[in-house]
Amino acid sequence: MSKKDELIARLKALGIELGREVNMSGSNEELTLRIAELEEELNDDEPPGPDTVVAGTVSAVSSNTTSGVKEEPPAELVTVNVLATLHINALHETSGERVAIAGPGTKIRVAPDIAGSLVLNGLASIN
16 A cells, blocks of 8 residues: 555545545645644544634734634734645735635745745745
């Protein structure tokens, strides 16, 4: 069984555990990242509270919107151009709305360390 077949098999198993369909397309690196995200989701005993900051996410304060979707970003975010579909916690480039899934061509804002990691792994480029 090839590495990609193993990754796809793990994704299928995680999809069954989560009770939903999981995207199984992409490079080995993308599949590995998706597996890590799904495993983390499975291991979360309880959802984080409003004051919890999760490592690798954009920390922000909700603005006056009732849905809490629009956010005030920290001053030091970097705009990147997404090159592959990402499951990420970021902010939209101009509207400031939270982005959970960003497709190719989408411009998002993330912390500098996240931007560096995305660029290094070929998942995004800096404009």
